[in-house]
Amino acid sequence: MTALVDVTGRLRKMPAEPGNPVSYTIRVGDTRVPLNEMIGYPLQFDFDGVIRCINCDRKTNKSFSQGFCYPCFRKLAACDSCIMSPEKCHYHEGTCREPEWGETHCMIEHVVYLANSSGLKVGITRGSQVPTRWIDQGAVDAIPMVRVTTRQLAGFVEVVCKKHVADRTNWRAMLKGDIPELDLVAERRRILDLVADDLSALRATHGESAIRAVDEQSLALGYPVQVWPRTIKTHNLDKLPTAEGVLQGIKGQYLILDTGVINIRKYTGYEVRFRVYSNN
Numbered sequence: 001m002t003a004l005v006d007v008t009g010r011l012r013k014m015p016a017e018p019g020n021p022v023s024y025t026i027r028v029g030d031t032r033v034p035l036n037e038m039i040g041y042p043l044q045f046d047f048d049g050v051i052r053c054i055n056c057d058r059k060t061n062k063s064f065s066q067g068f069c070y071p072c073f074r075k076l077a078a079c080d081s082c083i084m085s086p087e088k089c090h091y092h093e094g095t096c097r098e099p100e101w102g103e104t105h106c107m108i109e110h111v112v113y114l115a116n117s118s119g120l121k122v123g124i125t126r127g128s129q130v131p132t133r134w135i136d137q138g139a140v141d142a143i144p145m146v147r148v149t150t151r152q153l154a155g156f157v158e159v160v161c162k163k164h165v166a167d168r169t170n171w172r173a174m175l176k177g178d179i180p181e182l183d184l185v186a187e188r189r190r191i192l193d194l195v196a197d198d199l200s201a202l203r204a205t206h207g208e209s210a211i212r213a214v215d216e217q218s219l220a221l222g223y224p225v226q227v228w229p230r231t232i233k234t235h236n237l238d239k240l241p242t243a244e245g246v247l248q249g250i251k252g253q254y255l256i257l258d259t260g261v262i263n264i265r266k267y268t269g270y271e272v273r274f275r276v277y278s279n280n
């Protein structure tokens with residue numbers, strides 16, 4: 001078989017452009033391969049066993065926090081536990097691992113949103129990460145709910161919303177497609193009603209203008225998927241270094257192959273040989 005693409009390098013999270021469908025590119029080292037047009041083609045990943053930290057380039061036996069070596073995982077603010085639990089932000093205590101990073105990534109406006117990825121969920125992101133964050137989660141629809149002044153405050157709002165709505169995506173359900181539609185404008189109204197007292201309390205502490213309700217519209221997202229998987233099998237490059245199959249679709253950070261799905265983000269920092277073969 002002729003290889004149309006044959007590149008070797010370190011994998012990164014797939015960049016995606018919103019649209020209908022979303023347009024994906026895979027990054028292998030310095031090469032970027034547009035992927036939508038590869039649907040229907042056989043792909044192959046070969047992992048050579050080397051993982052290099054995406055921060056310092058050091059070889060690491062294991063990837064921490066999706067692409068970092070252990071020393072970076074211990075050192076970088078981006079790998080601190082407050083990134084997973086933003087309500088635990090400790091910048092104000094003067095203990096941020098990298099205060100300058102915190103200023104540009106945490107002490108800025110954040111959006112608390114509702115998304116329909118595998119059903120209704122709440123999430124938070126920096127303003128600049130809309131709609132990238134939604135695409136990475138495979139949301140078919142998403143809507144901003146409130147805009148807040150810091151990441152921690154977004155975490156506080158998310159915590160009170162979690163009493164009423166999930167904060168996780170069921171990725172297996174997400175990859176099966178066929179996600180029931182939701183009226184996100186109505187859901188936003190319903191959730192804001194349920195958390196009205198909690199938001200008043202947060203505003204009393206953090207300032208009236210610190211949490212701003214928005215009337216922004218929802219964004220519908222379509223994904224380039226030709227065939228939805230009926231059962232979800234996953235490729236695991238740590239266990240089996242070769243993953244091959246015909247590309248049937250792309251959703252979130254997953255490639256859907258006829259042999260199983262592969263979460264590209266999980267293999268950030270892995271050095272792979274990536275091939276696309278002609279389909280005739």
Ligand SMILES: [Zn+2]
Nearest residue numbers: 053056069072
């Ligand atoms: Zn490192």
